[in-house]
Amino acid sequence: MIDTALWISLALFSAAISLNFYRVVIGPSLPDRILAVDTMYMNSIALIVIFGIWVNGKNYFEAALLIAMLGFISTIAICKYLLRGDIIE
Amino acid sequence: MLDSILEGVIAFMLIAGGAFAFIGSLGLTHLKDFYMRLHGPSKTTTLGVGCTLLGSSLYFSLQGGPVVQELLITVFAFITAPVSAHMLAKSALHHKLKPDPRTRGNPIELESEKPKHAVEEAPQGNSPLP
Numbered sequence: 001m002i003d004t005a006l007w008i009s010l011a012l013f014s015a016a017i018s019l020n021f022y023r024v025v026i027g028p029s030l031p032d033r034i035l036a037v038d039t040m041y042m043n044s045i046a047l048i049v050i051f052g053i054w055v056n057g058k059n060y061f062e063a064a065l066l067i068a069m070l071g072f073i074s075t076i077a078i079c080k081y082l083l084r085g086d087i088i089e
Numbered sequence: 090m091l092d093s094i095l096e097g098v099i100a101f102m103l104i105a106g107g108a109f110a111f112i113g114s115l116g117l118t119h120l121k122d123f124y125m126r127l128h129g130p131s132k133t134t135t136l137g138v139g140c141t142l143l144g145s146s147l148y149f150s151l152q153g154g155p156v157v158q159e160l161l162i163t164v165f166a167f168i169t170a171p172v173s174a175h176m177l178a179k180s181a182l183h184h185k186l187k188p189d190p191r192t193r194g195n196p197i198e199l200e201s202e203k204p205k206h207a208v209e210e211a212p213q214g215n216s217p218l219p
Contacts, residue, residue: 001093002148005100009141012107016114023117023126031181032123038173039117039130043110045162046141050103053148058156061145065162072169079176083183 002053009050016043034078041071095151102144110137121189123181131174139163 020043023036045064052060081087116129146159182198 001096001100002103005103009103009107012104012111016107016110019111019114019118029123029181029184029186031177031184031186032126034180035123035127035130035177036117038177039114039134042130042134042138042166042170043114045166046106046110046138049141049145049159049162053103053145058149061159061162065165068162068165068169072165072173075173076176079173079180082180083176 006050006054010047013043013047013050017047030082034075034082038071038075041067092151095147099144099147099151102140102147106137106140106144108137109133109140113137122192123186124178124188124192127174127178127181131170135166135170138166 017040020036020040024033024040027033027036045067048060048064048067052058052064077087110133113129113133116133117126120126120129142159142163146156149156149159182196185199188195188199
């Protein structure tokens with residue numbers, strides 16, 4: 001049962017990442033692209049976790065935690081740059 | 090018996106997470122302007138990743154003691170997603186992105202022509218006040 005669920009979930013997350021990439025390519029403005037990349041890293045966290053279930057390894061969650069923290073910091077930094085013209089004033 | 094019920098719960102969590110993330114990304118692709126597009130991912134992606142991580146935590150709890158490290162990422166995602174959505178909305182308002190023409194109401198950040206901190210000139214001519 002879990003195998004089938006893993007396949008379905010992998011297909012759904014891959015489709016979600018493809019749609020995010022489409023928005024990154026055609027996005028008319030800069031905040032659109034940042035939002036798409038933000039969604040993309042959140043989906044990639046789930047993809048890594050599903051891969052960890054598939055190969056039955058417990059160490060993959062650390063990679064997911066690193067991606068979560070770095071993605072949040074980078075989103076905030078780019079938004080700060082767009083708002084103020086500078087990251088650290 | 091209990092294991093098969095737990096497996097069903099894990100499978101449901103994985104599929105629900107994938108469905109939530111897919112619906113959010115569909116909204117990101119298909120909606121009209123940025124302020125609508127912000128709604129989809131900022132709510133559903135958090136829920137999708139949370140469901141998937143909960144399923145992963147249950148799965149690894151089946152093979153031994155309870156595993157709670159995955160919940161750390163869930164808590165982190167639930168804390169950080171509103172913050173990044175707020176910053177994105179602020180930067181979009183700062184750039185004055187055009188909303189869809191059918192949007193009702195116009196926020197003051199979008200309709201003001203002058204810069205925000207411009208000095209208002211005193212009104213000329215006779216004022217109604219004495």
